[in-house]
Amino acid sequence: MPHTSSRFAIFLSPLLLLLTRTTLASILDRIATCSPGSTPHQCGSQVGLQMKTQINHYVNTNDSVSKLRDFIETDFGSTLLSQYLDLHTSTFPHYISEISGLSTSSNTPFNLLFAINIQSELLLHLDNDYELTGCSDYHVRNLWSHNEDGPPSSDTYMVKTDQYIAFTYPGQLSGWAWSLNRHGICQSINALTSYNGEIGIGVNFLARSLLDASSLDEAISLTKNINNGGGQHFNLGQFQNPSIYSIETSSLTPTSVLNISKKTHFFHANIYQHNDANPIKGDVISSIHRLSRATTHFTQSENPPTSVSDLLNIMSDQSDPFNYYIYRGNNNVDHDVTFTTTIFDLKNGMVSVWDERTVEGVEARVVYGVKNGEIVVLDNVDERNFTSDKGVGFEMLTLPIPNYVYLGMGGVMVVMCFLSKCKFTRKRNGEKGYELIT
Numbered sequence: 001m002p003h004t005s006s007r008f009a010i011f012l013s014p015l016l017l018l019l020t021r022t023t024l025a026s027i028l029d030r031i032a033t034c035s036p037g038s039t040p041h042q043c044g045s046q047v048g049l050q051m052k053t054q055i056n057h058y059v060n061t062n063d064s065v066s067k068l069r070d071f072i073e074t075d076f077g078s079t080l081l082s083q084y085l086d087l088h089t090s091t092f093p094h095y096i097s098e099i100s101g102l103s104t105s106s107n108t109p110f111n112l113l114f115a116i117n118i119q120s121e122l123l124l125h126l127d128n129d130y131e132l133t134g135c136s137d138y139h140v141r142n143l144w145s146h147n148e149d150g151p152p153s154s155d156t157y158m159v160k161t162d163q164y165i166a167f168t169y170p171g172q173l174s175g176w177a178w179s180l181n182r183h184g185i186c187q188s189i190n191a192l193t194s195y196n197g198e199i200g201i202g203v204n205f206l207a208r209s210l211l212d213a214s215s216l217d218e219a220i221s222l223t224k225n226i227n228n229g230g231g232q233h234f235n236l237g238q239f240q241n242p243s244i245y246s247i248e249t250s251s252l253t254p255t256s257v258l259n260i261s262k263k264t265h266f267f268h269a270n271i272y273q274h275n276d277a278n279p280i281k282g283d284v285i286s287s288i289h290r291l292s293r294a295t296t297h298f299t300q301s302e303n304p305p306t307s308v309s310d311l312l313n314i315m316s317d318q319s320d321p322f323n324y325y326i327y328r329g330n331n332n333v334d335h336d337v338t339f340t341t342t343i344f345d346l347k348n349g350m351v352s353v354w355d356e357r358t359v360e361g362v363e364a365r366v367v368y369g370v371k372n373g374e375i376v377v378l379d380n381v382d383e384r385n386f387t388s389d390k391g392v393g394f395e396m397l398t399l400p401i402p403n404y405v406y407l408g409m410g411g412v413m414v415v416m417c418f419l420s421k422c423k424f425t426r427k428r429n430g431e432k433g434y435e436l437i438t
Ligand SMILES: *[C@@H]1O[C@H](CO)[C@@H](O)[C@H](O)[C@H]1NC(C)=O
Pocket: 061, 062, 063, 064, 065, 151, 152, 153
């Protein structure tokens, strides 16, 4: 916008905001539901019918989709697609049938919709430098917050079945975002980039399969016993269950499962933090900035975050001087936006969702819980000052990035890691700031 019009922009922006909010209803208002007892095909077909407008808009306007459409017409692309289809049909026939239902009712060719569901993998075959971006999670023991990030879009929607409720990208299986299932299992994903040139199970399919798990152990074993075609990070927990997990999968290394329940603070973005997979691939620069800001929140604060409002404060952070924000805002350096902020309150069995950048006192737009094995909307909780259980000690961010130099935060944060792993930790003796352990 030209400089001279900025004064008008100030007057106009509340109006624009109002218009935007009324014309583009929130994702939380776009809910596709499946009737109880539907088969996978019926469920896919009900979702496709209810979200036909969004799916068609996405399919007809998105540049990656047109790339995929061209690609699967080529000899190489169509051979690859049928190899992926064979593998997924034999491993997850019910999800293939869900996609087939989606395809029929939304009037989208099945092959294209399947390609959209394995786009992370296909686009990497097409371009080895393709990067998967998005999503931050900050855990303080039994409370955890998740920012759902992605390229600006008004085509995303929620899917609610008798098994789960999930943030869903248009035309895709649910799972690769954030969700709650009827066993109180909470899941959120951070995109990671992992490519080994071979055919394996797509990240969407693995993430979808965890929604059907009835225990954490079952969910974990799904992440371990799979021939991964890509990689992703699962934040995984369950209402009233003391175990909370950080799980990194990759097509190059075995799945790494970390029980993070004892860690008082844990942050994850879009780089590998505890798996041996290469952390330098993917959404690296933005992740380093987000990790650094989260560390700063912990180390520079008199009162390290423990409550819902502390977490919201961190997840809405836009203070990075280089404009790589935790609450992403589609600016000159970072083209993603944050769609929703979700708080998983495991102790109280509540999943609260905000669909805008939160400031003090903004109530959640919706709170989900589970009653008698059914996912329900809970009355909004007025007093959002729940705090996490007291933790012992400090274990924060491990950043296994060799040979990486980052200078920033107005001189506050200087991170230099050469040839060895580096760790952020709180300075001892009550000093503020952080120190680097190499
Ligand atoms: C199309 O979608 C992909 C991922 O689904 C995204 O990376 C890309 O930015 C989108 N393009 C547009 C123009 O929205």
